[in-house]
Amino acid sequence: MAIKFEQVNFEYPSFDGYNFSALKDINLEIAEKGEFITLIGETGSGKSTLVQHMNALIRPTTGSVTIYGIKIEKDTKKKGKVKLNPLRQRVGLVFQFPEYQLFEETVLKDIIFGPKNFGVKESVAIERAKQVIKHVGLDEEYLKRSPFNLSGGEKKRVSIAGILAMEPDILVLDEPTSGLDPKGRDDLLKLFMGIHNDLNKTVIIITHDMNTVYKYASRVLVMNEGHLVYDGLPQELFSKENIKSWNLDIPDIITITRQLEDKLDVNFDRQPHTIQDLFELVKEVI
Amino acid sequence: MKNIIIGQYLPGTSFLYKMDPRSKIIALMILMISTFILKDVTHILIMLGVVLLILKIGGIPIARIARGLKPIMILLLFTFTFQIIFIKTGTLIFDAELTLTVFTLPLMIFIILFWYLTRRYIKFKFLYLLITAFGILTMLALYTPGSVLSSSTLEVYGDGLSGAFFIMVRLIIIVTLSTILTLTTKPTDLNLGLEKILKPLSIIRINAEEIAMIISIALRYIPTLLDEANKIMLAQASRGVDFTEGKLKDKVMQIISLLVPMFIISFKRSDDLANAMEARSFVPGKRRTRLHTLSWHNLDTTVIVFCIFIFISAITVRVMF
Amino acid sequence: MNIIEIKDLSFSYQDEIDALSNVTLSVKKGEWVSILGHNGSGKSTLSKLIIGLLKADSGEIKVDGVILNEESVHDIRRKIGIVFQNPDNQFVGVTVEDDIAFGMENLCFEQSDIIDKIKEYAEKVSMSEYLKKEPHALSGGQKQRVAIAGILAMKTDIIIFDEATSMLDPKGRESIMNYIKEINKAGVTVITITHDMKEAVLSDRIIILKEGRVIACGDTNDILNDKETLNSSNLELLLPLKLQYLLDEANLSNDKVKDILWQLSLNK
Numbered sequence: 001m002a003i004k005f006e007q008v009n010f011e012y013p014s015f016d017g018y019n020f021s022a023l024k025d026i027n028l029e030i031a032e033k034g035e036f037i038t039l040i041g042e043t044g045s046g047k048s049t050l051v052q053h054m055n056a057l058i059r060p061t062t063g064s065v066t067i068y069g070i071k072i073e074k075d076t077k078k079k080g081k082v083k084l085n086p087l088r089q090r091v092g093l094v095f096q097f098p099e100y101q102l103f104e105e106t107v108l109k110d111i112i113f114g115p116k117n118f119g120v121k122e123s124v125a126i127e128r129a130k131q132v133i134k135h136v137g138l139d140e141e142y143l144k145r146s147p148f149n150l151s152g153g154e155k156k157r158v159s160i161a162g163i164l165a166m167e168p169d170i171l172v173l174d175e176p177t178s179g180l181d182p183k184g185r186d187d188l189l190k191l192f193m194g195i196h197n198d199l200n201k202t203v204i205i206i207t208h209d210m211n212t213v214y215k216y217a218s219r220v221l222v223m224n225e226g227h228l229v230y231d232g233l234p235q236e237l238f239s240k241e242n243i244k245s246w247n248l249d250i251p252d253i254i255t256i257t258r259q260l261e262d263k264l265d266v267n268f269d270r271q272p273h274t275i276q277d278l279f280e281l282v283k284e285v286i
Numbered sequence: 287m288k289n290i291i292i293g294q295y296l297p298g299t300s301f302l303y304k305m306d307p308r309s310k311i312i313a314l315m316i317l318m319i320s321t322f323i324l325k326d327v328t329h330i331l332i333m334l335g336v337v338l339l340i341l342k343i344g345g346i347p348i349a350r351i352a353r354g355l356k357p358i359m360i361l362l363l364f365t366f367t368f369q370i371i372f373i374k375t376g377t378l379i380f381d382a383e384l385t386l387t388v389f390t391l392p393l394m395i396f397i398i399l400f401w402y403l404t405r406r407y408i409k410f411k412f413l414y415l416l417i418t419a420f421g422i423l424t425m426l427a428l429y430t431p432g433s434v435l436s437s438s439t440l441e442v443y444g445d446g447l448s449g450a451f452f453i454m455v456r457l458i459i460i461v462t463l464s465t466i467l468t469l470t471t472k473p474t475d476l477n478l479g480l481e482k483i484l485k486p487l488s489i490i491r492i493n494a495e496e497i498a499m500i501i502s503i504a505l506r507y508i509p510t511l512l513d514e515a516n517k518i519m520l521a522q523a524s525r526g527v528d529f530t531e532g533k534l535k536d537k538v539m540q541i542i543s544l545l546v547p548m549f550i551i552s553f554k555r556s557d558d559l560a561n562a563m564e565a566r567s568f569v570p571g572k573r574r575t576r577l578h579t580l581s582w583h584n585l586d587t588t589v590i591v592f593c594i595f596i597f598i599s600a601i602t603v604r605v606m607f
Numbered sequence: 608m609n610i611i612e613i614k615d616l617s618f619s620y621q622d623e624i625d626a627l628s629n630v631t632l633s634v635k636k637g638e639w640v641s642i643l644g645h646n647g648s649g650k651s652t653l654s655k656l657i658i659g660l661l662k663a664d665s666g667e668i669k670v671d672g673v674i675l676n677e678e679s680v681h682d683i684r685r686k687i688g689i690v691f692q693n694p695d696n697q698f699v700g701v702t703v704e705d706d707i708a709f710g711m712e713n714l715c716f717e718q719s720d721i722i723d724k725i726k727e728y729a730e731k732v733s734m735s736e737y738l739k740k741e742p743h744a745l746s747g748g749q750k751q752r753v754a755i756a757g758i759l760a761m762k763t764d765i766i767i768f769d770e771a772t773s774m775l776d777p778k779g780r781e782s783i784m785n786y787i788k789e790i791n792k793a794g795v796t797v798i799t800i801t802h803d804m805k806e807a808v809l810s811d812r813i814i815i816l817k818e819g820r821v822i823a824c825g826d827t828n829d830i831l832n833d834k835e836t837l838n839s840s841n842l843e844l845l846l847p848l849k850l851q852y853l854l855d856e857a858n859l860s861n862d863k864v865k866d867i868l869w870q871l872s873l874n875k
Contacts, residue, residue, distance in 0.1 A: 043746055043776045057520045085528050093524040099554070100514075100521040103546035113543065117526025117536075148550065151647060162525065179692075179773050181645040181802035182843030208776045249777045252846045256871055263867045275846055279853045286859060474701050506701045509743045558696035561660050565689045566699075566710035566757065567681065575715045577708035577722070 002032035002170055002202065003054055003091070007063035010049055022049040024226040026063070030054075032169055035202040036193070038213045038234070041223030042247040047206045048096075050223065051172050054204075055091040056084045067091060089118045092168030096175040098152075098159035107133070107150075107158050108143040114166040125165065132164040137191055153184040157191075164195070171195060172204045177212065185209070189216055214238065214251035215274075222246055235271065253278065294354075294465075295472050300345040301585060302470040307479025309586035314467050316593040320600035321459050327448050329603050330455050336596065337459050346469060354465035355458065359412050362454055369450035376444030382427040385437040390429060394422055477501045478578060496570060503559070511552070518547045610636040610765060610796050611657065616666030618652060626652045627819045630666070634765075639787075639797040641807035641827075644816035645841050650800045651692075653816070654769045658687050671764065685714065688758030692770040694750035695742070703729070703745070704738040706753050710761040728756040732786060748779025755786055765796040772806065784809065804845050808873050815840050831872055847871035 010023040023046050030037070039047050052058045053065050056072050065072045067087045076082050095101060104110035111132065112125035120128070130140055136157040142150075147158055156176065163171065173192070177185040189212060196203045207213065213220055213234050220237055222230035224246045230237055237243065238254055257272055266285050272278040302310070317337075324330045341348065355362075386394075401418040408414045423440070471479070481498035488494065519527075527540045568574075611634040618627045627649045634640050644650045655661045657668060659680035668675040670683045688710075691697045700706030704725050711721045729735045732752040742750060751771055758766055768787060772780040784806060791797040799810060807813050813830040815823040823836045830837070834852060837844060844852075847868040854860040 042778055043748075052520060055524055057523055085526055088524055088526060093521075095517065095521040095524070097551075099551050100518045100547055101525065101543075103543050103550075114525035117528075153646065166525070183645055183841055186843075210777075247778050256846050256850070259871055260867065264864070275849050275853070278846075279850060279857075282850065282854065282864070283857065283859060286861060286864060474705075502701060503699070506699070506742065509741070510695060513743065555696050558691065558693055559699070561655070562691055562697035563699055563709075564660060565658050565684060565687075565691075566761070567684050567713040568709070569681065569713070572713075573715060574712045575718055575721065576712055577705060577718065577725070579718060 001029045001066075002068060003030040004028070004066040005053070005063070006066070008053065008060040008065060009062045010046075010053070010058065011061045022046045022226055023053075023060075026050065026228050028221070028228060028231065030170070030204070031202060033200055033202060034218075035204075036196050036216060036218045037202070037204045037221060038217040038219075039204060039206045039221045039223065040208065040210070040213060040248060045223040046226045047223050048174055050228075051093060051174060051204065051206065054170070054172055055088045055093050057088075057093070085118065089166050090168055091170045091172060092163040092166055094160050094163050094171070094173045094176060096178065098147075098155040101159050101162060102147040102155060105146060106143065107145055107147050107161075110147050110158065111143070111162045111165045114162050118166060128165045128167070129161070132161040133158075135164060135191075135195065136161045137187065153180055153188075156180070156188065160191075168201070170202045170204065174206045175208070176205060177207060177209065185212075192216075208249075210238075210249045210251040211253070214253065222248070257281075294468055296346070296350060296469045298345060298470065300343070300470075301589075302340075302344040302346070302466065304583070304585055305470075305589060306580050306582050306586045307471050307475045308482055308580060309582065309590055310467055310471060311476075311479050311483055313589050313593045314463050316590075316597050317463055318460055320593075320597045321456055321463075323597075323600040323604050324456075325604060326607060327452050327455075329600075329607075330452055330459070333596075333600075334455055334459055337462055340466065341462070344466065344470070346466060350469060351462050351465055354469075355461055356412075358457065358461060362457060365453050365457070366450045369453060370442055370446045373446035373449050374441065374443055376446070376448075378441060379444055379447060380440075380442040382423075382440050383437055384423070384426040384440055385430045386426065386435045387430055387432040388435060389432040390425060391435060393425065397422055397425075473505050474502065474578070477505070478576075478580060482580060493571065495574075507555075511548075514551060515544070515548060518544055518551075521547075608636045609633040610671055611798075612667075612669040613657075614667045614669075616653075616656065616668065617664045618649075618656060618661060619664060625819050627656070630816075630819070630821055632814055632821060632824060634796060634798060636764075637791075637794055637796055638812060639791045639799070639810040640812045640814060641810040642798060642800045642814050642816060643802065643804065643807045643840075643842065645802055647818075648816040649819040650816050651769055654689060654767050654798070654800055657767065658684060658689055685761070686763055687765045687767060688761055688763040689767040689769055690751060690754045690758065690771040692773055694747040694754070694774060697754055698742045698750050701741065702738070703734060703740050703742075703753050706742075707757045707760055710757050714761060724760040725756075728760045731759060732756045746779060747775045748782055751775065751779070751783055752786065755783075755790075759790070763795070765798065766790060767798045767800065769800045770802075771799075772801070772803075802842070804842055805874065808845070815842070817841065827873070831869075845872050 005026045005028040008023055008026040009021065011019040011021050013019055039050065041047050049058070053060065053072075054067070056065070056067060059072055059074055059076055061074060068090055070082060070087060072082070102110055104113060108126065108129050111129040112122065115125040115128060116122060129143060133140055133142055138154065138157055138161070142154070142158070147155060150158065160173070160176070176192070177188055180188065192203050192205065193216060195201055205212070217234050220230065220232065220234045221228060222237065229246060230240070238250055243250070253272060253275065257268065257278055260282065261267060264285060268281045270281075272281055321330070321333055324333060341351065397418060401414070405411055405414055427440075468476070477498050481494045484492070484494035484497065522540070522543045527543055529537075529540060613630055613632050616627060616630040617625060619625045630653065642650050642653065652661065656663050657670070659675055671686055673679050673683060675683055698706055699709045707725045707728060708721050711724060716724070725738065726735070729738055732755055734749065734752055734756060737745065737749065745753070772783050775783065787797055787799065788809065797810075799806060801807055808827055808831065810827060812825065813823070813827050814821060815830070815836065817840055822840060823830055823833060825833075831848060837848075851860065851865065851868045854864065
């Protein structure tokens with residue numbers, strides 16, 4: 001197991017004494033390879049707090065997170081023995097807004113900033129930058145440009161390239177597709193699928209878009225009020241009763257299939273996964 | 287959501303909370319000036335009594351005031367020592383020969399080291415420091431075995447002691463008065479009060495309303511900016527920025543990696559905010575009505591009259607005695 | 608009657624390609640129009656031009672019969688309210704009540720009137736319990752509701768929602784869409800700017816922008832029937848519509864299925 005949560009609780013301290021409990025009794029295991037996980041739940045349910053534990057940005061109030069064999073607990077840092085940076089290199093975390101991380105004059109300098117912090121030689125880092133910029137679907141010519149004169153989608157890609165250049169084993173993305181139009185969103189998701197398939201990395205995505213969950217995820221985690229309430233296959237999630245109480249949408253394809261079944265008064269023998277599937281099913285009944 | 291509190295407003299219901307922020311600011315000014323007029327220990331002690339009375343009637347716990355005094359403790363100690371050592375007039379109250387010998391020097395170093403290592407476990411740190419300092423002085427004055435390394439005389443004169451005491455009390459009064467204001471007035475009300483008081487400055491082309499608007503927006507966005515700074519730090523930490531390690535050159539780079547995003551985001555934010563304000567018909571300098579207005583009550587007049595009375599008394603005692 | 612008329616409007620940011628070129632469109636009083644386009648199609652630029660935050664290179668904007676220029680801009684802003692995309696960057700007040708009051712203060716409403724209206728409109732967007740709360744204690748959806756209350760209180764004839772739901776979670780998005788429906792029903796002209804076809808089909812009319820040009824403009828029904836334009840617009844088609852197209856291609860469709868899919872497309 002690459003990452004293991006054991007009985008993790010986390011509280012945000014507050015000045016007035018009423019600490020806000022963001023995570024409650026989380027138990028979770030994430031494999032190093034081959035998983036494409038989506039993490040969902042309404043705003044404030046603890047999704048971001050959960051992923052910030054995955055690269056030891058924050059430490060559990062009680063319980064422990066084991067990342068590549070290194071146990072992180074409340075007082076880990078005080079003991080001073082554990083170096084956290086190697087963990088952050090292995091678990092790459094991309095924040096929601098690229099503006100949080102872009103700061104250099106050129107895209108190249110920004111991409112090599114991460115690797116250099118982890119002790120990679122500059123020449124090696126530059127080679128990596130040339131590789132990753134292509135991976136995120138941008139031209140090598142972009143390396144010379146200023147990161148601030150790019151469109152929103154391009155900035156997002158550069159920020160992802162900056163993390164990919166660290167060559168993490170696991171890639172975690174906090175709401176990577178929010179604010180993008182459908183085309184920008186689909187392009188990015190294909191990119192993540194590519195990273196997952198070609199580079200054989202585990203990818204974890206926080207999202208609010210259930211279509212993404214249904215279409216891409218091999219596993220889905222649902223957070224609700226600090227609890228991890230579901231961990232399993234997306235297909236089974238959307239047939240569950242309590243999905244409404246978790247304030248989650250239903251993917252469009254499921255909604256329309258149900259409505260069609262209702263209105264045409266038929267029962268399809270399987271749940272369609274794509275519009276093409278649904279077309280085949282409808283074809284059979286008319 | 288994390289809870290960020292700006293200022294140190296302490297909810298309450300006493301007369302201090304019922305007062306108009308304008309009268310509170312004016313009263314504070316008058317009392318401060320009165321304090322500076324006084325030159326005599328007895329008078330300033332009476333003034334301290336008045337301030338304590340305000341605290342008592344206003345229902346403000348002394349502990350909160352003490353917390354406000356904490357940051358200036360060092361300053362207080364420094365002025366106190368300075369006054370005692372350098373003022374050499376009046377009657378000699380106390381003198382002692384301080385001798386540093388081959389035995390007491392290492393002993394002194396040991397005590398200081400012991401204090402340094404143990405102070406974090408002591409609850410009353412300031413008191414602990416005082417006791418340690420006093421201990422060293424006593425030792426130097428009374429315990430003198432071995433060969434003498436150096437010696438000097440500590441002389442404390444009446445004027446030095448009273449002067450030190452006087453200045454200390456004056457500082458405490460000033461800090462307590464301003465703490466009363468911030469404890470009992472919400473930042474927004476304080477802002478509104480200041481705006482009204484500064485209004486006459488429009489004669490010299492200082493627009494109080496604009497300044498107040500800027501302060502109010504700053505109050506609104508400070509928690510947002512703090513939250514954002516925290517997120518930027520986490521985002522850069524994810525890219526290997528570790529503030530506990532690295533050479534100076536790396537450190538500079540790390541700080542830049544925080545500041546640049548902060549600035550870029552703030553510029554974008556101010557641009558958006560300016561658009562939003564303009565779209566809602568905000569025109570700088572144009573007359574606006576206000577949701578919150580201030581109202582002056584009899585209480586305010588009473589307090590101001592009382593303060594003026596103190597002020598006149600202060601002048602009188604200064605001139606008469 | 609047209610409340611907004613735009614003729615041959617062009618605009619470009621400094622030495623960049625045109626953000627908008629020769630845009631002509633109109634909005635009728637009381638209707639709900641969606642301006643639909645992908646990122647960078649110029650739709651947000653258009654909203655900033657209408658409210659006079661940007662100045663057009665050429666062309667004309669008329670609001671309620673008045674041509675927009677430097678003299679009329681303040682009067683026109685009294686008629687148009689706008690809810691922007693980022694909930695955090697448009698919250699001016701230190702508390703909810705201060706933010707609702709902000710626009711009214713600028714328009715010099717009487718203090719007693721402001722107090723009444725805060726109550727009334729906070730009630731309308733279900734924020735009455737939050738009047739004394741500070742923005743960092745609110746969710747994105749709640750902040751947008753406060754922005755709506757602030758604009759409703761100013762009694763503008765037109766409200767523009769400039770991607771007002773795009774930074775919200777599904778729950779926040781749904782609640783804002785419901786308020787938009789209500790506002791339009793109450794007689795306010797509504798313009799929603801979005802890249803989401805699901806939101807656009809709720810409106811009476813759709814205008815599609817692509818690379819700064821109007822490529823389609825018409826009743827929602829007509830636009831949904833215009834397969835060619837939709838395919839060329841780079842927008843994501845609604846699933847029922849996609850299915851309809853697939854069935855059409857295979858010559859399989861019948862009226863019953865067509866009707867059902869149509870209803871589903873319109874989200875009814």
